Structure formats: C-alpha cells, structure tokens
Amino acid sequence: MQRPPQEDYSLRETNPHLGGGKVTGDKLTSTYDLVEQMQYLYVRVVKAKDLPVKDVTGSCDPYVEVKLGNYKGATRHFEKKSNPEWNQVFAFSKERIQASGLEVTVKDKDFVKDDFMGRVVFDLNEIPKRVPPDSPLAPQWYRLEDRKGDKVKGELMLAVWMGTQADEAFPEAWHSDAATVSGTDGLANIRSKVYLSPKLWYLRVNVIEAQDLQPTDKGRYPEVFVRAILGNQSLRTRVSMNKSINPMWNEDLMFVVAEPFEEPLILSVEDRVAPNKDEVLGRCAIPLAYVERRLDHRPVNTRWCNLEKHIIVEGEKKKDFKFASRIHMRICLEGGYHVLDESTHYSSDLRPTAKQLWKPSIGVLELGILSAHGLSPMKTKDGRATTDAYCVAKYGQKWVRTRTIIDSFAPKWNEQYTWEVSDPCTVITIGVFDNCHLQGGDKSGRDSRIGKVRIRLSTLETDRVYTHSYPLLVLHPPGVKKMGEIHLAVRFNCSSLLNMMHMYSQPLLPKMHYIHPLTVSQLDSLRHQATQIVSMRLSRAEPPLRREVVEYMLDVGSHMWSMRRSKANFFRIMGVLSGLIAVGKWFDQICNWKNPITTVLIHILFLILVLYPELILPTIFLYLFLIGVWHYRWRPRQPPHMDTRLSCADNAHPDELDEEFDNFPTTRPPDIVRMRYDRLRSIAGKIQTVVGDLATQGERLQSLLSWRDPRATALFVIFCLVAAIVLYVTPFQVLALLAGFYVLRHPRFRHKLPSVPLNFFRRLPARTDCML
Secondary structure (H helix, E strand, C coil): CCCCCHHHHCCEECCCCHHHHCEECCEECCCCCCCCCCEEEEEEEEEEECCCCCCCCCCCCEEEEEEECCEEEECCCCCCCCCCEEEEEEEEEHHHCCCCEEEEEEEECCCCCCEEEEEEEEEHHHCCECCCCCCCCCCEEEEEECCCCCEEEEEEEEEEEEEECCCCCCCCCEEHHHCCCCCHHHHHCCCCEEEECCCEEEEEEEEEEEECCCCCCCCCCCCEEEEEEECCEEEECCCCCCCCCCCEEEEEEEEEEECCCCCCEEEEEEEEEECCEEEEEEEEEECHHHCCEECCCCCCCCEEEECECCCCCCCCCCCCCCCCCEEEEEEEEECCCCCCCCCHHHCCCCCCCCHHHCCCCCEEEEEEEEEEECCCCCEEECCEEECCEEEEEEECCEEEECCCECCCCCCEEEEEEEEEECCCCCEEEEEEEECCCCCCCCCCCCCEEEEEEEEEHHHCCECCEEEEEEEEEEEECCEEEEEEEEEEEEEEEECCHHHHHHHCCCCCCCCHHHHCCCCHHHHHHHHHHHHHHHHHHHHCCCCCCCHHHHHHHCCCCCCCCCHHHHHHHHHHHHHHHHHHHHHHHHHHHHHCCCCHHHHHHHHHHHHHHHHCHHHHHHHHHHHHHHHHHHHHHHCCCCCCCCCCCCCCCCCCCHHHHHHHCCCCCCCCCHHHHHHHHHHHHHHHHHHHHHHHHHHHHHHHHHCCCCCCCHHHHHHHHHHHHHHHHHHHHCCHHHHHHHHHHHHCCCHHHCCCCCCHHHHHHHCCCCHHHHCC
C-alpha cells in the first residue's frame, strides 16, 4: 500500500484574520477574538395580528416564509389562529447572499396550495448593523402588502439586522446552510450545545460481617459471600473463611456513582450450595442519598442493616420481624478522590469530587474552532459523496459541540469557548465527527469519527495565541489515513504566575490517591464504569452527545493489546535510554584513547574533582544549567501533535492492524487466531529469555554470601576483609585516583579478555539448574 509522505502529517502555522482585525498591541480586543468574524443577516419573526380570514370558519392556519435569493426558511404553522406568536430567528450567511432584497411572506397552510396573505419586503442596503454588546434590536410592526405593493389587512412584528456569530440569537437560529435539514429532531441535532459531565463519586462499601444467617440446609457449613449490585455494576466478596452463620469478610468493594443518584445499592448475602448454584439468604437496599460523604481518610461510622428475603418496594408496607439476620458494614461516598474517566496520561481534570477541596483556578483556556479543510467523504447522499461535520471539545467537566455544517468538505465554524484551568499539566481534546442523524431517520446510526487532536496546556506559552492547522489522523485496518485538517486558535491566560509555578510542586492527583491508593486493577475497572456512566448520561441529553463520540473522546479501549503500540512503547524506551547509551559509547572512546587530547582533559578534570570533591555537585548542576540555556534557542515553537512515526503507524503490518481492530473476544477464523497466537508466543519467548537472564544475574549476587559455592563465597569473604583493611588505612582520594586512572588506562595496557571480577561473577551459581 502506498502511503502519503511524512510531511503531509506535519503541523502548519497559520495567520488567520482573527477578531475582525481589531488588535491593540499584541492582544486582540473583540468579543470573539480567537475566530474569524462571519457576517449574518438575522430575521426575527415575533408575531402577527389581524390576519385576514380565508375560510368560512372565520380562522386561518398562518405561517411565515422568509426568502432570500434561493434560500427559504419557514416557521411552524398554527391551526385556526389569526394572532399567532412564533418568536423564531433565521440567519443567512452573508457570503452566500445573492439577492438585493429580503422577502418575508405570511401564508395560510392548505392541503392543496398555501394561500398568500401578505408580505414585507426589505432592501438589504437599508438593514442596520449590530455588534454585541449592543442591546438587542427592538422588533417593529410592519403592515403587510400584496404582490403589487398595496397595503392589506394584517401586521407582522419583525426585527432585521446584520450581525456576526457573536450575536446571542446565533445558537438557536435557523441557518441557511442547513436548509436541507427537516424536522424538529434534525434541526436540534445540528445546533451547537454545551454539555456537563455528571458529578462522579467513588462509593466504598466495606463489608465487615453478618450475623444470625438462616441457611436452608442446617446440616452443612455455609459458604457465604456478599454480592453488591448497583445499576449494571456487580461486585462480590470472597467466600468467608469462617464457615458459620456469623461469617466475617472485612473487604472493600468500590463502585462509581453519578449524581443525581437514581438507583439504590442492593446487598445480597448468598450461600454457595453447589458449584453453579447460589442460595440467597437475605437482601437489603440502601438509598445513596442518605449515605455519608467523606472528604478525607477519617473512618466513618459503621451500620447494621436487616436482611430480608425480598426487597421492600417503595410504598409497600414493611413487615415487622421479631428475628432477622443482619449485616454489618461501613459505607461512604469518597469525595477526596478524583474519579478517573480518562487516561492519567492525558487527563483534562485532576480535581477531587468534593468542591470543598477544589483550589482556585490558575487561568483560563480559550479555544477558537475556526474551520476544517480537505475532509474525506464520509457517506453517500443522493448518489454523491458528502460530509456533515461538527466538532466536540472536552476539557474538565465541560463538553462543547459546534453546529453541524451541512454538505461541506471545508466547513467553517468560527466558534469560541472558554474553560477555567486548575492545573497546567492537563490536556484538551478536540474531535471531529460526521453527523449521521440529520433527517431523524435511523436512531441506531453511529456518527463516524474523522479525527481528533490533543493539546497539553503545559506546552503552551501563556498569553500567546497559537493558530495552527492540525492534521486529522485516524488509524484504519488498511493503515493510517489523513482525513483532513482542522484549524484551531488556542490561548492560555494565566491569572497568577506564582500559583501556576506552585502547582508543579503539588501531587498530580488528590491526596487520597496516595494515603489510601487504589490498585491498578481497581482503577481499570472503575475507569471502565465511569466511562460507561458518562456516555450513558450524555447520550440522554437533548440533543444527545452520542455514546460513540464520548467513547472516542475518552479513548475507551486504549488498554487493549496492540502489537503496533507495543513496538512504539519499546522504541520510546530505547529513545529514553539512547542518551545513556551515547554517554557509554563516549566514555568507551575516552577509555580507549580514540581522541588523546580529550582523554588527557578528562584525566585533568577527574584529578581536580577527586582533590576537590566539593566541586562535584556544583559542576554537575552548572553543566545542566548551561545545557538548558543552550537548548533554549531551539525550544519548540509549536504545540505537539499526533506523530505517526512515534506511533509506528506509518509502517505497521496490515495483520497487526487487523488484530488491533479485532473485537474482544476475537471474531477472526481459527487459522488466523492460531497464527497470531504463535507470533505472540515467539515474542513472549524472547521476553521470557530476557527476564530469565535478569533473574540469573540477581541470583548470582545473592549467592556471593549464601555459601552455595563454598569456594567462591570463601574467596569473596577474604576479599571483603582485605578490602576493609586497605580502605581503612588508605586515604579515599588515593583509592579514587588509582581506580580512575586504571579505568582510563591506555589501550597498550589493556587486553581483550574479560576482567577478573567479571570472570568471578560469571562463575557464581544461579538457580537456573533447578528449573524444570
């Protein structure tokens, strides 16, 4: 497969005309200063009165049609109402205006042909301009005219003005570029919206013990465990070690819950009577609204709950029991943790759940979503390829969604959003999607992903506007594909430089993650639960932010096995170690006198540092300081972006990509699965060999004093005694000079055989001969 050249994936700096060109010094000073101004003609249709009656019933079914050139927009119609109120806004892009007049017509809805009732005509040259923060233009009454221009009965209240996308009427207006979209659902799905993630809590259930259980079979020791169910989450404790009617566990179960709490926690005490059969001994339901909320690590009070054979439904009369089994537990909502719904490597929010623990914000992040160009066709409509693109940006708890631009491979959004920033070491994610729900058709359709961009705030200079065109890269089974480019403007404003510098000394996560840390398996399970809850809640909004969009933005599934990603991580490790490897090679050249002048200078430096050891640390830090100052000239001037070479996406094997996109469990034929399993076995065999070699070296170190080889241990013990005496009577500086000069000796005094200590170490025994 022929791939496009690497330069096609590069980041390009741009110079857009932001904020209408209103610049004061280096800062822009308009309301929407990170986007290009877009001019619109706004028509607000408020209401009508005294409309003429056309039928014998004495009423009419009026609606208003707004026509500008080839574009037509219509309000909803009212049945049998001569004084209707619409209060709808129409927006026509100035770029697409190809007419000199605006015509607003009132019509009477009819099954055969709509009747003309009157119109109002405007000359576009006479329409006033309005720029916020000016107050909204007051609507006026206009007398209706017939097609000849004569006044007729009826009046229409209108407001017509020229404005920009900064107008408060813009988000809810009907747009001329969406004239092909019909239906209320379709129009709702193309408008820009702001969403908020639900407030997530960790729910900790500490199951302590149960008392007075009543198993059915009295003649056997019960094998009791506790199952906790919360919505679609289900966890269970281990089987109690003391097999009695008073079992004990003292085990924690962790859940993720979202406000408002909709479902109770159900605890079920069960007895394993057979390998695949569990008997319920009792249940209890706990409403989460009454659960204690904990902000720190102080223990909460325990509670006893009665166990019943069936859960009492709300409104049902509760029975009185003289004797009941009980369960003892400690339950609380953890407000001191941050509920991870994103990967910690590119999280957009690190604050704890409880707002009482939040620290003041350190700045503001502003994002201008300008446009995209070169987008790939995503679907076919009426026999031709098309794309209906919209953007989603996520930072912290706030999600934003731009309006959908219909049928365009180069959409222009020019929408600006802001977020408060509490930590500079966070990441904002911007994704581009194709809208597949414009006509209100198949509700189960999925919005296709076009690509996404991540920007780490700590890589941005404060108070600087970054305007770049980012490549939209998506990995498909055939390989990586550039789906287009998105044009963004980003600015990170810092309110207090001192507070931001102080953040670099603080823990990345809230303190509860370090005082009572969660295990890696717990974090993986809880993150999965959190992403499911967030996607479910946002998909219930109106219009919905769909599950596939949320999961793509949160990078669900990034933990799955990928040969490509494993290779990329290996090369990243080699890149980190390349500096140490380079220093090792350089030192080897010094020891072998490849450059005699450099080696002599190193001898002199070594002599000075040994005679004056107090200069060692100042020399090291001064050297690091000079390196940092020298590299400042070549500091990165652009934000980082998706790197196909780093990701090993530009040369990945097709079968490796097919394996990466395979479902879990696999759906591939058995012969392909067998081939992949054999490949994985060969790779694991190499890793197994390396791990075994590391274990062998460690066991040889342990055998120095273990007397496993009595002669080797005796030699080492005698050497230690002699070394202790020599080190005691000889000054340390003399020993350091002798050791250094020995290491740096001339090749004439070297030989190619291994050294005596290395020969001795390799002869030490390991436990490999005890392995089966």
